[in-house]
Amino acid sequence: MSADQLGPLRRERVDHRFKALPPDAEGLTVGELAAERRNLFTGGFTTPVLALSAESVEHNLALLQTYSERHGLVFAPHGKTSMSPQLFARQLERGAWGITAAVPHHARVYRAHGIDRIFLANEVVDAAALRWIAGELADPGFRLICYADSLRGVELMNEALTEAGAPRPLDVVVELGAGEGARTGARTEAECAAVADAIAAAPALRLVGVAGYEGEVPNADDDSVRAWLRRMIALAADFDRDGRFKDTDEIVVSAGGSAWFDAVADVFAEVPELSLPVLKMLRSGAYISHDDGHYRHLTPFNRVPDEGALQPAFRLWAQVVSRPTPAQAFLNAGKRDAAYDLDLPEAQAVRDARTGEIRPADGITVSGLSDQHGWVQTTPEADLEVGDWLGMGLSHPCTSFDKWQLIPLVEADGTVSDYIRTFF
Ligand SMILES: Cc1ncc(COP(=O)(O)O)c(C=O)c1O
8 A cells, every 4th residue: 555545535625525514625635634733623524523633543552553563463454443544544553464354345435445465254255345356456465354154155265266267366364253142253173174074176266264253252351352352273283183284374363353353363373383373463443543432441551551552533513503402412423423322422621612611511411313413411420512612532443444434634733634435
């Protein structure tokens, strides 16, 4: 990926497609607007506006990359979180191996922005998508690895890739499900071996490793996550002993979101000596913006504080448009603007519309979200009137990014230094 590939994003025009951007910036390119270094509060932005902290994102990027290196992991951050080529570029600059995808559409966005290594953490059974993948495999510099967890899946992949004339085999890893009641993934080692047999017999596929997602271990706790991860590395060792990796020059072992990377690092350190080098791949995605709810609670850094701490990077600013009773206020931001699938936004700061002063959001609680309104409850100590801005922390990075197509990247003093384009 090169700077050239981000050029079109800087040349894109700012207009009505991008909510919150200053109406008086209409017609400027994103690059020209960024060069103006406007202030988020006084630069003509309209509310609601989602701000991404430049410093916190940088901090989080650096922290997980160093964490991965320290633990001998290669990092393929999950790109579904941000779907932002600019942030992918930062992840790759910091040494990421490639970017993880969940669906073929993600891979298309990545390819359109010059990403050469993609780990697609799903079985691909869509013939049209497989035809596209077959075409991409003509590029010798491109590597795609995807999951296989069923005989029928292997059959569909092999057929579609063969029919499309794929110039070389597609790399696949067998997915081990994270226990009974988990999401995708073959449930037993015997089923995994049967899938591996089918891959060996499929000329359009090449087995390169094993993978899974500990984030779906039912009722996960430290013991159950580690036990499942140990099953996964034992599977890799069994496959290696049985000579199943004969067509590859490295063995991929992959797991890891943003809730259990400490367990992944510890258990991957136990991978025994295998016949080939092992690519121990971590796939965290949500870490990039972290959050003020779900991941604040789940982050492994709560267990290993001496290894660092992520910083929540999002703040959604909305304006009070109604204060009909002393106990109620209504914001001009709702479900269209804020993540709401895991927790409601957390009121954190008030920007006084009269003075521009920012104070803590004492006595203020977000109690509900309509499509375009936020419901706020206030106690007598709350100092909040119509026109004030309320700054809120969000819970769940993935469903925060996806509501915004061009997100101001804001420095600590309020200067907007760039705009992060997303593709959902
Ligand atoms: C298969 C897989 N890998 C990695 C991740 C990344 O996890 P997180 O969003 O916690 O960073 C996810 C997230 O859902 C996932 O489904």
